[in-house]
Amino acid sequence: MQTYTYVSKGKFELMEKPKPVLMDERDAIVKVTLASICSSDLHIKHGSVPRAVPGITVGHEMVGIVEDIGSAVTNVKPGNRVTVNVETFCGECFFCRHGYVNNCTDQNGGWALGCRIDGGQAEYVRVPFADQGLNKIPDHVTDRQALLVGDVLATGFWAARISEIKEEDTVLIIGAGPTGICTLLCVMLKNPKRIIVCEKDEGRIRFIHEHYPEILTVSPEACVDYVRANSDHGGADVVLEVAGAESTFRLAWECARPNAVVTVVALYDKAQTLPLPDMYGKNLTFKTGGVDGCNCEEILRLIAEGRLNTEPLITHTYPLNRIEEAYTLFENKMDGVIKVAIEC
Ligand SMILES: [Zn+2]
Numbered sequence: 001m002q003t004y005t006y007v008s009k010g011k012f013e014l015m016e017k018p019k020p021v022l023m024d025e026r027d028a029i030v031k032v033t034l035a036s037i038c039s040s041d042l043h044i045k046h047g048s049v050p051r052a053v054p055g056i057t058v059g060h061e062m063v064g065i066v067e068d069i070g071s072a073v074t075n076v077k078p079g080n081r082v083t084v085n086v087e088t089f090c091g092e093c094f095f096c097r098h099g100y101v102n103n104c105t106d107q108n109g110g111w112a113l114g115c116r117i118d119g120g121q122a123e124y125v126r127v128p129f130a131d132q133g134l135n136k137i138p139d140h141v142t143d144r145q146a147l148l149v150g151d152v153l154a155t156g157f158w159a160a161r162i163s164e165i166k167e168e169d170t171v172l173i174i175g176a177g178p179t180g181i182c183t184l185l186c187v188m189l190k191n192p193k194r195i196i197v198c199e200k201d202e203g204r205i206r207f208i209h210e211h212y213p214e215i216l217t218v219s220p221e222a223c224v225d226y227v228r229a230n231s232d233h234g235g236a237d238v239v240l241e242v243a244g245a246e247s248t249f250r251l252a253w254e255c256a257r258p259n260a261v262v263t264v265v266a267l268y269d270k271a272q273t274l275p276l277p278d279m280y281g282k283n284l285t286f287k288t289g290g291v292d293g294c295n296c297e298e299i300l301r302l303i304a305e306g307r308l309n310t311e312p313l314i315t316h317t318y319p320l321n322r323i324e325e326a327y328t329l330f331e332n333k334m335d336g337v338i339k340v341a342i343e344c
């Protein structure tokens with residue numbers, strides 16, 4: 001079968017590999033219908049994910065049809081349409097039992113698919129712990145509507161869930177890339193009084209205005225003053241930092257009012273400083289990233305009810321045999337791209 005494979009630093013290549021087979025009684029084989037490209041795939045390509053294993057098939061955001069299941073799998077059966085979770089988790093260890101599935105202690109626990117084991121930018125993928133990692137897509141939800149459930153949408157949902165958002169709050173979201181917009185959609189479900197999105201890219205700002213006209217937007221340069229002027233207590237009650245740029249961590253805590261919650265979803269290339277003397281007395285609560293992707297069933301229900309819709313984020317579609325073009329487009333942010341769907 002065709003796979004898109006991490007060959008070496010800077011090099012991904014389409015190559016033929018044997019179709020995966022069941023290796024454990026809790027595995028499932030999924031025929032991938034749609035996959036997507038994530039910025040984490042680019043991090044692997046550029047060598048900034050040290051645990052990524054050369055030779056693996058990349059891709060960790062996908063939907064498909066269950067082809068085969070191991071003898072211990074009970075939640076799905078062949079023929080089911082499913083979302084695949086970015087995280088592999090056993091469901092039994094201390095962390096899994098508390099919902100902290102990102103820290104599952106199994107050797108494949110956490111982000112394994114498309115990083116340490118073969119992922120889903122391919123015709124088929126083997127999913128360990130299939131009862132945990134697969135969720136059935138409701139009948140009237142399309143593959144495109146469900147494509148982002150297992151990764152960027154799960155991340156946005158988790159970020160909104162842990163941020164203690166109340167209805168009187170002004171919420172600031174820094175970054176309107178795919179994860180930022182998914183975070184926005186999930187924050188909107190909490191009905192805060194005001195949502196401000198900080199983003200430097202004009203195309204993304206236009207996208208926000210076009211699809212979510214009630215959302216306020218601001219550039220990073222104007223952000224501190226704007227948030228002070230447009231909040232009730234001298235800063236945002238909740239800040240979600242989803243940009244991960246050079247100065248956005250500082251911006252996040254600067255825009256927060258005293259006693260705010262600052263949730264850091266972003267993955268940084270470099271260490272950030274926490275200048276405690278500067279923020280002394282602000283009494284902030286920081287929550288830091290690494291999605292616990294264990295709410296996919298609820299997310300699918302919200303999609304089925306029409307309360308979450310990420311389809312507008314899928315701006316481009318390519319067949320698997322043209323995935324290189326899709327990467328070029330995504331990596332260079334060409335043609336207003338937000339997310340690319342790959343038909344496998
Ligand atoms: Zn991802």
Ligand SMILES: [Zn+2]
Pocket residue numbers: 089090091092093094095096097103104105106109
């Ligand atoms: Zn576990």
